[in-house]
Amino acid sequence: MKWLIGVLVVLAALAGFAWYAVLDGAAPARAESEVDLAAYRALVANDAPETLPTEVRVEFVGASEAPSFATEAGAFRGDVNMTYTAFQLLAPNGSVIVDGAVDGDAIVQMTDGEGSFEEAAYQRLLDATAQAAHVLITHEHIDHVMAVTRHPAPETIAPRLRLTASQLQGLPQHARGGVLAPAIAGVQPLDFTTPQRIAPGVVAHAAxxxxPGTIVIYARTPAREYLFVGDIAWVMSSIENARGRPRFIRWIIPEVDPDRPAVLRQIRALHDIAAAEPQLVILPAHDDAYLRRRIAEGALIEGFAVN
Structure with missing residues (x-):
């Protein structure tokens, strides 16, 4: 009988550990003011329709597979295709780039050589970054910054960068030799603690x-509204189900979700917004299948426009 009790205790402990590490990612029941859509709309309410972005484009620069339970706590749907993207807002007064994706070396480093990389897509991203009016990154992780930290023409892109102090602080580790080009290192940081209008129809807000440097980016075109959420959620189902990443991800990748409660509050807020505003196009950066559905629906166009 003692051995049976011992087995049951071990099984209970394993079940508890599995719940804690893999299954539990529930967002709180309420999270107010985490994503202030009303404030974003107010900041661009007076922007003339002819000045707004006219197209939202996406580049799929690389991809790798991950088990679904690693992308969303409690999800067991087999492997999912994780894409590495950047977005382009085409506008009459100049384009806005969102994120810098990966380069070939970064994809090898991140995936142990098992990921795919699209050289032509990355070159279009480099060219578009050099031609943009504004360049933003949703956060300072390796898979979102390569076209900034390793751009071959840093003096050209530096005046276009709209970065926060936290983002700038996190960039050197992703630069060649761990040192940013002087032009990029010298960029004057911006403060998005309160929402800031970047361009007609475009707002950035710290999240x-x-x-530490994660931001959300709101954009309005004459046809739709968009919310770029970076890696707050890796897949759209995380927002739909109000579940964050499992805890074990942070044990493997310590730089992911240093403030997990804040991420879960943001996911709750996005979940509620998605339910209340179904016309709003919410764009997590890595959900390949979801982003391609948005292309099929006409909300996104694949491929950057470059001169």
């Missing part, structure tokens, strides 16, 4: 949690 620390996944990283």
């Amino acid at each position: 620390p949690g996944h990283t």
Whole structure:
């Protein structure tokens, strides 16, 4: 009988550990003011329709597979395709780039050589970054910054960068030799603690949690509204189900979600917004299948426009 009790105790402990490490990612029941859609709309309410972005484009620069339970706590749907993207907002007064994706070396480093990389897509991203009016990154992780930290023309892109102090602080580790080009290192940081209008129809707002420098970016075109959420959620189902990443991800990748409670609050807020505003196009950066559905629906166009 003692051995049976011992076995049951061990099984209970394992079940508890599995719940804690893999299954539990529930967002709180309420999270107010984490994502202030009303404030974003107010900042661009007076922007003339002819000045707004006209197209939202996406580049799929690389991809790798991950088990679904690693992307969303409690999800067991087999492997999912994780894409590495950047976005382009085409506008009459100049384009806005969102994120810098990966380069070939970064994809090898991140995936042990098992990921795919699209050289032509990355070159378009480099060219578009050099031609943009504004360049933003949703956060300072390796898979979102390569076209910034390793751009071959840093003096060209530096005046276009709209970065926060936390983002700038996190960039050197992703630069060649761990040192940013002087032009980029010298960029004057911006403060998005309160929402800031970047360009007609475009607003940036700090949302620390996944990283200290995470931001969300709102954009309005004449046809739709968009919300770029970076890695607050890796897959759209995480928002739909109000579940964050499992805890074990942070044990493997310590720089992910240093403020997990903040991320879970943001996911709750996005979940509620998605339910209340179904026309709003929410764009997590890595959900390949979801982003391609948005292309099929006409909300996104694949491939950057470059001169």
